[in-house]
Amino acid sequence: MTTVAEPAIKAEPTDAELMQWYRQMVLIRQFELRCAQSYQQQKIGGFCHLYSGQEAVAVGSIGAVRKDDYIITAYRDHGHAIARGMDIHPLFAELYGKRSGCSHGKGGSMHFFDTEKNFFGGHAIVGAHIPLATGLGWAIKYRKQDRVVLCYFGDGAINQGSFHEALNLAGLFKLPCIFLVENNGYGMGTHIHRASAVTELKLRTADAYGIPGKDVDGMDCLAMYKMVRSAADYCRQGNGSIFLEVKTYRYRGHSMSDPQKYRTHEEVAEYQKHDPIGRLEKILQEKRLLDAAKISAIADEIHREVEAAHEKADADPTPELEDVWTDIYAQPFGPYR
Amino acid sequence: MPVIQMREALNQAMCEEMERDPDVFLMGEEVAEYDGAYKVSQGMLAKFGPMRVVDTPISECGFAGLGVGAAMVGMRPIIEFMTFSFSLVAFDQVVNNAPKVRHMSGGQLSVPIVFRGISGPGQQLGATHSWTVDALYTHVPGLKVVIPSNPYDAKGLLKTAIRDNDPVIFLENESMYGNRGEVPEEEYLIEFGKADIKREGTDCTVVGWGHTVLTAMAAAEELEKAHGIKVEVIDLRTLRPMDINSILSSVKKTGYLVTVEEGYPQCGVGAEIAAQVQQHALDDLDNSVVRVAALDVPMPYSKPLLQHVVPSVQRVAEAIKRAIYFQG
Numbered sequence: 001m002t003t004v005a006e007p008a009i010k011a012e013p014t015d016a017e018l019m020q021w022y023r024q025m026v027l028i029r030q031f032e033l034r035c036a037q038s039y040q041q042q043k044i045g046g047f048c049h050l051y052s053g054q055e056a057v058a059v060g061s062i063g064a065v066r067k068d069d070y071i072i073t074a075y076r077d078h079g080h081a082i083a084r085g086m087d088i089h090p091l092f093a094e095l096y097g098k099r100s101g102c103s104h105g106k107g108g109s110m111h112f113f114d115t116e117k118n119f120f121g122g123h124a125i126v127g128a129h130i131p132l133a134t135g136l137g138w139a140i141k142y143r144k145q146d147r148v149v150l151c152y153f154g155d156g157a158i159n160q161g162s163f164h165e166a167l168n169l170a171g172l173f174k175l176p177c178i179f180l181v182e183n184n185g186y187g188m189g190t191h192i193h194r195a196s197a198v199t200e201l202k203l204r205t206a207d208a209y210g211i212p213g214k215d216v217d218g219m220d221c222l223a224m225y226k227m228v229r230s231a232a233d234y235c236r237q238g239n240g241s242i243f244l245e246v247k248t249y250r251y252r253g254h255s256m257s258d259p260q261k262y263r264t265h266e267e268v269a270e271y272q273k274h275d276p277i278g279r280l281e282k283i284l285q286e287k288r289l290l291d292a293a294k295i296s297a298i299a300d301e302i303h304r305e306v307e308a309a310h311e312k313a314d315a316d317p318t319p320e321l322e323d324v325w326t327d328i329y330a331q332p333f334g335p336y337r
Numbered sequence: 338m339p340v341i342q343m344r345e346a347l348n349q350a351m352c353e354e355m356e357r358d359p360d361v362f363l364m365g366e367e368v369a370e371y372d373g374a375y376k377v378s379q380g381m382l383a384k385f386g387p388m389r390v391v392d393t394p395i396s397e398c399g400f401a402g403l404g405v406g407a408a409m410v411g412m413r414p415i416i417e418f419m420t421f422s423f424s425l426v427a428f429d430q431v432v433n434n435a436p437k438v439r440h441m442s443g444g445q446l447s448v449p450i451v452f453r454g455i456s457g458p459g460q461q462l463g464a465t466h467s468w469t470v471d472a473l474y475t476h477v478p479g480l481k482v483v484i485p486s487n488p489y490d491a492k493g494l495l496k497t498a499i500r501d502n503d504p505v506i507f508l509e510n511e512s513m514y515g516n517r518g519e520v521p522e523e524e525y526l527i528e529f530g531k532a533d534i535k536r537e538g539t540d541c542t543v544v545g546w547g548h549t550v551l552t553a554m555a556a557a558e559e560l561e562k563a564h565g566i567k568v569e570v571i572d573l574r575t576l577r578p579m580d581i582n583s584i585l586s587s588v589k590k591t592g593y594l595v596t597v598e599e600g601y602p603q604c605g606v607g608a609e610i611a612a613q614v615q616q617h618a619l620d621d622l623d624n625s626v627v628r629v630a631a632l633d634v635p636m637p638y639s640k641p642l643l644q645h646v647v648p649s650v651q652r653v654a655e656a657i658k659r660a661i662y663f664q665g
Contacts, residue, residue: 070410104443113442120409121442128429131399135406135414142362142388142412162429165399172394327444328479330502333530333578 013063013225015289021063021221022284025055025277026298028079030306031088032252035078035095035109039256043314044095047124048109051079053219053251056276057182058083060224061150065232070136072120072129073152075110076182076250080152084119086112088306092313099319106327126187127153127160130179134166137175137241148235149177150228156187158204159196167243171209174240178231179211182218182246188254189262202245211241218248219276222283338521344377344514346488347453350495351378351415353524355385358413361499364391364400365417365454374419375455375514401427401452405434405504408450413499418454421508422468435504436479451498453507456484457548457599458636458647460511467636469600471546474506475576475609481529482576484508486550488518490574493527501529510548530578534587538569541661542587542594544610546573549597549648556653564665568657576606584610585618592623593660597653602630627660629653 013021032050039048051058058079062071073080081091086102094101095109103113103122110124120136123129133151140147157163158181170177181201185192192199202213216227224246231242249271253260284290325332341349355361362385367374369382369392382390393400397418404414418424424431431452438446458467475482481503485491491509498505535550536557545553550572557568569587573580588594594614596607611626632646658665 072406102443103441103445106443107441111441113438113445115442115445120446121438123434125429125433128402128434131402131430132406132409132434134399135403135408135412136410137406138403139407139410139412142407162398162402165396166402168394168396169399169403327440327442329481330439330447330449 056221064228127157218246397427464635484547532580532583538567
């Protein structure tokens with residue numbers, strides 16, 4: 001069995017990249033805070049799953065790949081969309097069900113898409129997008145392209161049949177896919193110990209599907225960057241897929257409607273001591289790239305940016321009712337009415 | 338004009354499209370080294386190689402989803418289900434991912450995929466292997482559903498399906514793979530949503546699709562020979578889009594309508610046709626629409642029971658007589 005190279009030292013990010021990631025993480029945190037408020041104000045319908053606490057996972061991993069690499073994720077997709085560089089106005093507009101939304105108001109919170117940015121959703125049936133990731137990988141291999149796929153899902157997805165079928169195909173066909181399980185400890189309200197017979201997830205794919213597994217600290221943006229960078233190199237060299245168990249934690253409930261009776265405030269507080277934004281902040285302060293004044297200025301600037309995007313989206317027009325008949329077929333044949 | 342089998346017509350359609358477009362590939366169980374469980378893909382591995390004619394493990398959800406993912410970035414997969422009974426293991430991929438990512442992405446994505454394979458009761462396979470899935474998939478906005486009744490249509494419709502930019506369910510029939518028919522050597526395509534009048538008549542309209550076109554034709558010939566009844570038989574060819582106008586025009590002429598399907602009566606395709614015809618042409622009808630469908634039971638194994646459940650020529654002939662108040 002081929003093993004994954006240890007994260008290469010050469011893969012150190014530049015100061016500019018570190019600062020960009022810091023801003024992105026703060027942006028995701030503030031975006032989600034605004035979402036929580038908008039949800040409570042009933043501006044957002046349906047389910048809304050916030051990414052607060054997990055920011056380092058999307059930012060560090062997407063920062064480690066190229067813009068032409070493919071991204072696909074599950075329903076907790078706000079962070080990945082922002083890390084991929086999607087503007088936040090069409091994201092708010094999507095949440096508010098507006099025509100100017102990134103999916104024309106047809107998708108909502110769980111279905112953000114931006115194909116120009118190679119961001120392929122936003123998928124809401126647990127685990128159902130993992131086979132899609134193998135299709136993206138298959139197309140890359142078929143076309144002999146120098147690309148990789150980043151496929152994210154939660155620890156709740158890994159007991160679905162679709163996960164196992166997809167991983168077997170990825171291992172069998174040696175597809176250039178990086179599978180990242182964002183293990184935040186809970187599938188909705190069920191702790192992983194009540195859901196998985198084997199809870200050390202990194203062990204689950206090597207023997208079963210010939211896909212090496214590694215674990216990585218998902219609260220550490222730099223660790224994510226280094227691990228994914230080395231995993232991407234492994235995939236680009238034609239070695240097949242990688243499985244990463246990303247240990248992370250969500251600060252908010254599973255969705256906005258979750259009373260969180262399954263965990264204690266103390267547990268949440270304990271994880272917040274290792275906050276991914278705080279950790280990167282400390283590194284940047286040590287490198288003298290940040291100080292208290294700059295931290296405050298960045299927070300204010302991003303707050304204004306978030307509020308402006310939210311207000312613009314809130315004022316945008318709702319779709320025309322005729323829009324229900326669009327975006328169904330590439331070659332429509334007249335609606336059945 | 339060459340006379341070839343249905344399986345050869347399907348094979349020609351796939352080969353021609355794969356020669357024309359490098360993004361087309363065939364994937365499924367036993368399609369490559371085994372030459373296809375029903376020999377539809379015979380010789381294709383040798384012609385196109387293992388990246389374009391791809392054997393999969395028994396993993397329908399996995400490879401159906403792989404096909405959808407590949408289609409999302411512009412490839413044109415033909416995903417073969419050994420039978421559509423097995424597509425139910427991949428139901429979520431077929432009814433959720435394939436037809437809905439275009440919609441949920443606000444039209445950013447296309448999914449130009451063909452899912453093809455056999456549907457229908459088969460040869461005594463028991464209840465789980467005997468699904469007629471036409472109504473299941475015709476129910477879903479975002480899908481197109483195609484069901485040919487002869488080699489000529491099979492080839493022309495499959496070529497159209499492969500070139501179509503939307504997900505297409507292409508339903509074949511095990512007992513018809515060996516059926517022969519004329520297929521021209523020059524290229525042709527058959528547009529979706531255009532029914533074919535297989536037989537003109539003035540006394541009653543009978544609508545079938547796929548295998549039931551043959552049952553309807555046999556019943557029509559029998560009634561003409563025995564009683565001089567002139568039955569018009571319409572082959573729908575595609576269920577979504579559905580050419581309801583051809584049915585309405587025919588009913589305007591005959592005044593009577595019988596639908597024939599191998600699927601179940603409750604919420605079946607015949608029920609949909611009946612509803613649309615009464616909505617748009619109630620005044621043209623001289624009797625209620627008569628539906629012939631499989632009996633409303635799981636498909637039994639035993640041959641006489643199976644034959645009792647599936648619409649027979651005799652059952653269709655009796656339905657036509659009942660529909661037109663024939664006393665003879």
